[in-house]
Amino acid sequence: MGLVPDFLLDFVTVNTYWTILFTVHALLAVALLGALTHQAMSVLMPVRQGAAAGGFVTRFRAVQGAGYAAAVCILWVVTFFFGAWIYTKYRMYVRIPIEQQGFWKTQGVFELKEHLATIGLGLLPVYWLFWKDARNPEYDSARKWLTVLLAAMVWFMFLVGHIVNNVRGFGS
Amino acid sequence: MTAATDTRSAAPSLARSAAFRTFAVVCAIATPVIYTICEIQNWPLFTYHPGTNRIDLFWAPPVRNEGPAMHWYGWTANTLIGSAILGFIATMLPENMTRRIPLSLVWIVPLAVVPVLIYALKFFWRW
Numbered sequence: 001m002g003l004v005p006d007f008l009l010d011f012v013t014v015n016t017y018w019t020i021l022f023t024v025h026a027l028l029a030v031a032l033l034g035a036l037t038h039q040a041m042s043v044l045m046p047v048r049q050g051a052a053a054g055g056f057v058t059r060f061r062a063v064q065g066a067g068y069a070a071a072v073c074i075l076w077v078v079t080f081f082f083g084a085w086i087y088t089k090y091r092m093y094v095r096i097p098i099e100q101q102g103f104w105k106t107q108g109v110f111e112l113k114e115h116l117a118t119i120g121l122g123l124l125p126v127y128w129l130f131w132k133d134a135r136n137p138e139y140d141s142a143r144k145w146l147t148v149l150l151a152a153m154v155w156f157m158f159l160v161g162h163i164v165n166n167v168r169g170f171g172s
Numbered sequence: 173m174t175a176a177t178d179t180r181s182a183a184p185s186l187a188r189s190a191a192f193r194t195f196a197v198v199c200a201i202a203t204p205v206i207y208t209i210c211e212i213q214n215w216p217l218f219t220y221h222p223g224t225n226r227i228d229l230f231w232a233p234p235v236r237n238e239g240p241a242m243h244w245y246g247w248t249a250n251t252l253i254g255s256a257i258l259g260f261i262a263t264m265l266p267e268n269m270t271r272r273i274p275l276s277l278v279w280i281v282p283l284a285v286v287p288v289l290i291y292a293l294k295f296f297w298r299w
Contacts (some may be wrong), residue, residue: 029290084245089243090221108296115289118248119282122203122255126197126278131186142275146200149279 014161018089023170025082032075033158038063039072040151043144060144072150073124080117081155087114106167113160116153123150164166191263194270200278204285206250209222212292216246218251 019148041061047054054062098107127150131144187191210216219232223239234241262270 025290048204080184080239086246087242088220092238096240104296104298108293111293111296112286112289114244115207115288118207118251119204119243119285121248122207122251123278123282125192129187129196130192139275142278144278145276149283159245 018086021068021082021086025079026077026088028047028075029083029154029161032072032079033154035068035072035075036151036154039065039068040148054076066131066134067120069128076120076124083114083117095162097168098164103143104168106164109160110164113157116157120150122152181276190267190270192232192265194262194265194273197273197275197278198203198262199255199272201281202255202258203251203284204282207247207255208288208292210247210250211289216243216248217249218246219243220245 003013012020038060042063042065044060047058047062095107095110114136123146127143127146130139130146133139134143214231216231218230219228220226220242221228221232221235221240222240222242224235226235226238230246231243232241
């Protein structure tokens, strides 16, 4: 049935346990998505110093990117941890029916999602370095494109998670 | 000057460390390469059987009537350990050598392995 600590089952049912875990994973993913999207916008379309206060889009991209770096790293690791935990259940009770129903492309994009999640883990130290030493102009270009890449990865992973949940998630 | 640069503050000591810089850069370049190799060659450090919660060292097939075998955890373990080891080894190299590593590789290499990984998943791209 996947990884379920026995003592927890004294307090919640198995279904409630996995629902809580999945919901926490999804909420953490939303936070990570928001943080990285703000940051990516701030490097792709930086707001000029002294620019008059603009509309929603201007305020959206006017964030202080460096302040997000540690939070993004922590969110990635914790979201990864919960995703890896849920994966034990997914492999038994989601993937097998998906394959039986012939949703091969859905399973394929999920496989790609898990690949990107691991690769992203290895990029976090250099991502943190680039943002924490933001005075160093040597890092400017790499920081920009690495941030955009991580944001694109999170968007992909988020949407795939959503699709898989639609195919066989809550209530299935 | 951008809004982002306005708020630049003094970097923490770890971020100013040359050794950490080398470790982080090498780790970022090695991770996608090692992961892709582990995935294509199917080299997990261990295999997890979710049906029985059993773990086998290295690659193991699914056991009959005991559900599937999972290798992703083992690929991830290999990748993180391997890239960390390479990162630590790189910190022992002279700084003038490690400074020559192009920083753009930290985003180009992960991007470059994506088509390879998509191709490796060709089993799933059927209509």
